[in-house]
Amino acid sequence: MLREGQATAIQRADYQAPAWWIETVDLAFDLDPAKTRVLNKMRIRRNPDVPAQALRLDGDELNLARVMVNGGGSSFKMDGNQLVLENLPEGHEPLDLEIFTTCSPIQNTKLMGLYVSEGTFFTQCEAEGFRRITYFLDRPDVMAMYTVTLRASKNDYPVLLSNGNLVDEGDLDDGRHFAKWVDPHKKPCYLFALVAGKLVAREQKIKSRAGRDHLLQVYVRPGDLEKTEHAMNSLMHSVAWDEARFGLSLDLDRFMIVATSDFNMGAMENKGLNIFNTKYVLASQSTATDVDFANVESVVGHEYFHNWTGNRITCRDWFQLSLKEGLTVFRDQEFSMDMAGTPSARAVKRIEDVRVLRTVQFPEDAGPMAHPVRPDSYIEINNFYTVTIYEKGSEVVRMQHNLVGRDGFAEGMKLYFDRHDGSAVTCDDFVQAMADANPASPLTQHLQQFKRWYSQSGTPLVKASGQYDPTACTYTLTLSQSCAATADQPEKLPFVIPVEMGLLGQDGAALPLQLQGEAVTSSSHTLVLTQAEQTWVFANVAQAPVPSLLRGFSAPVVLEYDFSDAELLTQLAHDTDAFNRWEAGQRLALRYALQAIRTQGEVASDVMPAAFISALRDVLRHPTLDAAYKDLVLTLPSESYMAEQLEVVDPQRIHAVRESMRQQLAVALQADWAWAFDAHSDTGAYRPDPVSAGRRSLTGSALLMLCLAARDSSDTLWPGKTYQRFKDAGNMTDRFNALSALVYSGATLAQPALERFHALFRNEPLVIDKWFSLQAGACDRGGNVLPAVKQLLKHPDFSLKNPNRARSLIFSYCSANPGAFHRADAAGYVFWSDRVLELDAINPQVAARLARGLDRWRKLAEPYRTAAREAIARVAAKPDLSNDVREVVTRALG
Ligand code: ARG
Ligand code: ZN
Numbered sequence: 001m002l003r004e005g006q007a008t009a010i011q012r013a014d015y016q017a018p019a020w021w022i023e024t025v026d027l028a029f030d031l032d033p034a035k036t037r038v039l040n041k042m043r044i045r046r047n048p049d050v051p052a053q054a055l056r057l058d059g060d061e062l063n064l065a066r067v068m069v070n071g072g073g074s075s076f077k078m079d080g081n082q083l084v085l086e087n088l089p090e091g092h093e094p095l096d097l098e099i100f101t102t103c104s105p106i107q108n109t110k111l112m113g114l115y116v117s118e119g120t121f122f123t124q125c126e127a128e129g130f131r132r133i134t135y136f137l138d139r140p141d142v143m144a145m146y147t148v149t150l151r152a153s154k155n156d157y158p159v160l161l162s163n164g165n166l167v168d169e170g171d172l173d174d175g176r177h178f179a180k181w182v183d184p185h186k187k188p189c190y191l192f193a194l195v196a197g198k199l200v201a202r203e204q205k206i207k208s209r210a211g212r213d214h215l216l217q218v219y220v221r222p223g224d225l226e227k228t229e230h231a232m233n234s235l236m237h238s239v240a241w242d243e244a245r246f247g248l249s250l251d252l253d254r255f256m257i258v259a260t261s262d263f264n265m266g267a268m269e270n271k272g273l274n275i276f277n278t279k280y281v282l283a284s285q286s287t288a289t290d291v292d293f294a295n296v297e298s299v300v301g302h303e304y305f306h307n308w309t310g311n312r313i314t315c316r317d318w319f320q321l322s323l324k325e326g327l328t329v330f331r332d333q334e335f336s337m338d339m340a341g342t343p344s345a346r347a348v349k350r351i352e353d354v355r356v357l358r359t360v361q362f363p364e365d366a367g368p369m370a371h372p373v374r375p376d377s378y379i380e381i382n383n384f385y386t387v388t389i390y391e392k393g394s395e396v397v398r399m400q401h402n403l404v405g406r407d408g409f410a411e412g413m414k415l416y417f418d419r420h421d422g423s424a425v426t427c428d429d430f431v432q433a434m435a436d437a438n439p440a441s442p443l444t445q446h447l448q449q450f451k452r453w454y455s456q457s458g459t460p461l462v463k464a465s466g467q468y469d470p471t472a473c474t475y476t477l478t479l480s481q482s483c484a485a486t487a488d489q490p491e492k493l494p495f496v497i498p499v500e501m502g503l504l505g506q507d508g509a510a511l512p513l514q515l516q517g518e519a520v521t522s523s524s525h526t527l528v529l530t531q532a533e534q535t536w537v538f539a540n541v542a543q544a545p546v547p548s549l550l551r552g553f554s555a556p557v558v559l560e561y562d563f564s565d566a567e568l569l570t571q572l573a574h575d576t577d578a579f580n581r582w583e584a585g586q587r588l589a590l591r592y593a594l595q596a597i598r599t600q601g602e603v604a605s606d607v608m609p610a611a612f613i614s615a616l617r618d619v620l621r622h623p624t625l626d627a628a629y630k631d632l633v634l635t636l637p638s639e640s641y642m643a644e645q646l647e648v649v650d651p652q653r654i655h656a657v658r659e660s661m662r663q664q665l666a667v668a669l670q671a672d673w674a675w676a677f678d679a680h681s682d683t684g685a686y687r688p689d690p691v692s693a694g695r696r697s698l699t700g701s702a703l704l705m706l707c708l709a710a711r712d713s714s715d716t717l718w719p720g721k722t723y724q725r726f727k728d729a730g731n732m733t734d735r736f737n738a739l740s741a742l743v744y745s746g747a748t749l750a751q752p753a754l755e756r757f758h759a760l761f762r763n764e765p766l767v768i769d770k771w772f773s774l775q776a777g778a779c780d781r782g783g784n785v786l787p788a789v790k791q792l793l794k795h796p797d798f799s800l801k802n803p804n805r806a807r808s809l810i811f812s813y814c815s816a817n818p819g820a821f822h823r824a825d826a827a828g829y830v831f832w833s834d835r836v837l838e839l840d841a842i843n844p845q846v847a848a849r850l851a852r853g854l855d856r857w858r859k860l861a862e863p864y865r866t867a868a869r870e871a872i873a874r875v876a877a878k879p880d881l882s883n884d885v886r887e888v889v890t891r892a893l894g
Pocket of ligand 1: 124126127264265267268269302303325382385845
């Protein structure tokens with residue numbers, strides 16, 4: 001329940017154009033950690049298109065000293081957090097407005113606005129942080145030209161950065177100096193940034209395809225310079241890729257990335273001055289894993305691509321967030337796939353992306369925070385930087401890509417920029433451009449209906465059934481769709497669902513596809529499902545086929561088809577679509593898991609039948625499949641994915657079944673794992689490319705399996721070998737995989753290995769994060785994880801104020817280790833509520849993320865359900881909660 005005086009929901013339907021425009025902003029900062037002075041001179045003008053209104057400027061935790069209009073004093077009043085100017089001169093002449101405020105960056109633990117991290121000033125303004133720096137029209141549709149002057153102690157803050165070009169710098173009195181920056185592009189204030197501190201930069205001069213010279217810089221703390229090569233390479237690749245694939249060039253002379261270890265999210269696309277969490281910049285072979293390297297490449301790409309999709313064309317209001325985020329995630333996913341190169345490496349990336357969508361976004365869509373890709377209302381916008389906006393948003397763009405084709409998509413992008421460059425627009429504007437550029441496409445034909453992907457929440461369910469007629473040699477495929485009511489919307493209308501499919505013979509060979517009355521279309525075809533139910537007839541089908549449906553995961557839906565085990569084994573052995581080949585294995589594993597979960601009594605040790613184990617052995621031993629792909633096929637569906645398939649969830653039962661299945665795989669394939677380890681463990685000189693990374697990930701899984709198998713036989717050979725590999729590893733991936741194998745298998749050597757690891761990397765914060773996270777994510781044996789986590793809370797290296805560290809310990813336990821978190825004694829939930837409350841007083845954004853950890857409490861079996869509700873209610877009972885956490889827990893209980 002919302003109490004009186006608390007924030008109410010903002011509605012998309014209430015959007016109104018701003019009554020005033022801000023044309024230019026001239027900001028002068030006197031930087032001081034305790035008290036920074038900000039002089040903000042704006043040239044403003046009434047918007048002639050809307051009725052005259054007072055000027056209402058947003059502010060948050062500011063000290064206001066002075067307001068002047070056209071050089072003279074002005075009357076003003078405060079309305080809550082807003083500064084209201086009612087008696088401004090009439091007419092449409094521009095006015096000069098000057099506002100002088102101070103703020104205290106050192107006390108800013110929310111990490112929104114201007115804050116200090118390890119002695120360096122940083123800003124984070126998206127979504128509504130600029131109002132914590134000065135009074136402003138803090139909304140993305142107000143775009144202005146910025147000039148910024150920074151003044152600070154030269155000794156303490158030798159580097160002074162802001163957006164755009166450095167036009168002047170020099171020394172001042174008292175050991176201070178200044179720098180003046182002018183951004184040549186107009187921008188919304190959420191893209192403003194400044195950085196001031198002791199930093200060093202890796203620099204690279206490049207010439208673009210268009211022939212323009214640019215300076216690229218990656219700024220870090222002095223000791224970290226040698227960890228920036230990969231980020232710089234990723235940035236150069238991003239620049240080249242956007243030119244090659246979309247004809248989009250860098251529009252700035254200088255492009256800067258700066259890393260900070262205190263950051264709420266991954267990174268931020270401020271114009272020309274991206275600010276990154278160190279986690280997504282720093283990478284060296286001795287401190288970063290292959291996954292870290294891949295993440296750096298993808299986040300550097302993501303932020304760089306925002307320069308066009310987000311910055312040049314921005315969002316009209318925050319309901320349109322997916323306009324820039326969904327599209328930019330699509331672009332970074334494509335970038336990573338293009339960089340990966342081979343079809344197999346592309347498929348691996350696709351599978352990884354779909355896994356995130358299904359294990360995180362599908363539950364979001366089915367839970368209390370369900371919202372459309374373009375939400376209709378919110379209380380706290382920071383709560384809507386979600387997997388739905390980002391990952392589902394990307395899938396919605398991907399469907400458009402598939403419906404208009406690769407070239408058609410490029411045409412659509414061109415039209416989008418022709419129409420909207422330099423403005424703040426809506427999701428509708430994007431789809432309209434895509435459709436108008438491709439008049440003959442199915443997207444255009446079904447445009448209004450396609451837009452339901454933006455307005456309706458929930459995951460559609462597609463049911464398929466097939467009928468083979470041996471006399472007529474026809475195969476009739478029927479697809480039907482439905483979408484269950486979600487927490488936010490009772491009624492759903494049919495979606496436009498592209499279903500890419502093929503048919504396999506019983507021996508696995510691809511059959512030619514010929515829709516009745518049409519020509520043969522090769523072996524893969526996209527059916528566009530628009531009705532509640534539709535039927536397609538394929539002609540000249542020589543034998544009863546095995547349908548391969550939703551290839552490449554062509555739409556973000558759940559696909560149900562009554563496959564026999566034999567049909568799935570055929571797909572697992574032969575499907576030419578790498579995604580569906582993997583999917584067949586996942587379907588089988590899930591099927592056996594669910595059977596065992598639903599069966600009463602002791603969990604069997606042979607949950608999976610021999611035929612499936614042997615099919616998995618064939619994949620593991622396959623002569624030509626990539627190691628990375630094999631590793632994905634041999635990885636069981638996660639506990640949270642299993643939970644989503646059930647009406648009532650007993651987390652301990654799920655955990656026990658999955659553990660038993662993993663043990664079965666470890667023991668039954670012991671010799672094969674040993675072979676896999678020997679065959680893949682030498683990857684030569686370290687390079688983070690997908691092929692050698694795949695070999696390392698398969699070797700890591702093999703070690704874990706061999707350590708697990710050793711538990712059954714109390715053999716010490718493999719734990720010993722694993723410890724040796726941990727000690728001798730030449731890179732972090734091998735070292736960390738070996739350490740994880742010892743920890744997850746509960747080996748006696750885990751403890752000495754953890755101690756050694758900490759001693760080796762005590763001065764590497766990102767590695768110490770891994771050390772915390774590994775222990776918090778360990779496999780629970782007799783309830784041992786929670787006491788360990790509580791002990792680690794007291795470790796001198798732990799700090800709740802640093803988001804990376806808080807995530808590494810607390811989120812790894814509460815949100816990523818269901819087997820240890822859901823305790824029958826409710827101690828996990830009590831721990832969770834304590835941490836949510838504690839964090840909320842420091843950093844509401846991070847606290848609200850943690851608060852999402854019990855979103856799915858309603859599905860839990862007793863005694864978990866009641867205990868979880870009590871824990872949420874305990875959080876909700878606190879009177880002075882942030883809007884962030886209040887919105888999450890209110891929805892959870894609602
Ligand atoms: N626009 C950033 C990105 O996705 C995310 C920033 C979100 N920040 C926030 N405080 N909610 O690249
Ligand atoms: Zn983004």
